Amino acid sequence: MRLHYELKGPETDAGRAPLVLLHGLGSSTRDWRLQVEHFSQKRRVLALDLRGHGRSEAPPGPYAIPLFAGDTADMVRRLLPGATAGGGVHVAGLSMGGMVALQLALDAPGVLKSLTVVNAGVDYRPDTRRQRRLLWQRRAAMRALSVRQVGWLLGRRLFPGRPALQQKMTDRWAQNDPVAYRASFEAIMNWSARARLPEITAPTLVAAADGDYLPLSVYRTCAGRIPRAELAVLENARHAAPVAQPEAFNAVLEDFLDGF
Template sequence: MRKTFTTADGATLSYSDSGSGEVLVLLHGWSQSAAMFRHQIESFSRERRVIALDFRGHGLSPQAQHGYRIYRFAADVAELLRHERIEKASVLGWSLGASVLWAMIDLYGTTGLDRLVFVDEPASVMIQPGMSEEDVKNAGALFDGTTMLAVAAQIAGPEGHAAREGFLGSMITKGIPKDLRDWLLAENLLVDPRTVAELFVNHCAIDWSDLFKRIDRPTLVIGGRVSHVDPQSQEWIHGQVKGSELVIFDESQCGAHFPFIEQPETFNAVLAAFLEKGSAKLPLAS
């Protein structure tokens, strides 16, 4: 079922709400949409209530005039849970969606959160001042501030379509079907270029490295051997979150940035094991 609600600052957000039972919330990545999780919604809504939100200006959520910041997105998710009177939920954040989940934890703590899943998000996308070489590797930082601003300008400029297509190409496996690649790009391009460039800068600039030791919920960290996000960064996050589990998909398991849609059966098996049976019986755990 598709629903909408209005946030405290006047944005209209669209979300899918399927199934019943224990709640699983799915948070998508930068310049993408809740539709990325179509296979997870179909599978997990058979036994759970699955909510997948389109962030403001993404997917089916209309363009908002303001608020394209990670912490505002986190407040949006918290408001949605209150709107639906959800007192406890497991939350999966993929890419930027993981940063939104981390911002929620930073703002509100872990009260109301059950199990947490972080999918292929570095602790800091941007190299922060004072980072050592080892810090950069552990954080998974991809570029410096000058490069970040140049990329944002390119996204917002006349070559923005090509820039976003190039971005997507770096995040998927070489063997992805053309129709799936084209669909992913079409979803990406739904978001206004200036809006998504603004969000890109905010997303990249935040370093979450000091957050992970404060997490006290069962946590699964998922990465990919051929992702643009260095798997060392996912191993580092796993090492910071006490009692967490780690799964790194290899190339044959579509271990790039979109494993949940490139090879959903494998991804869903790992997620189901974590949600239903606990971390001790995870398949493919590394």
């Protein structure tokens, strides 16, 4: 299976471990463009299109979060062998990519130097009436709408008052393979790391937007259950903070990475 990736930045590490970026559901490496540009000035940066996304192949499902994590581990070992043999890489994932990063920390801890989880739940168990309503709406949209229509709706929720970003999201979502998109959605619905969070040994940054779908209490609990985790709250931000507030997000991530 062919997986698309972008690998940029200096090949000599200068003491800085590479950074691996994992996108969310329906997204691709393109949503990390501003992070790749910023962080590749000082370190090697690898951004991946997960299977069924972007310019990667979309083999038949079913898909699963551990499957995405296995793909990621294989690519990191192949493309960054020196880093994985010499202390690991920094892995940052947004939304579904954060779930993949959590699973990677559990399944292949030797690959990681650190873990950053951005606006990613530890499962999709709805704990409140609002969360149950949002989950029902998401499932209903998956059944009734085209991927372009889903992108149109999400764009307006994620980027209110920013028509250029709304249109960009609509156009990019329309490029998704609908079968692979739904298979990836089901992978999210069928996954949980809640019970295994205390097993994660990597230093971890839990980055949460104060305007995300999930309440901050979810992220506080997540950070509290991972032994070496810290929480950073992105103010006046929503789910796609790396896209909508790249400077603020980059500053938070850079501050964390500079500690290594």
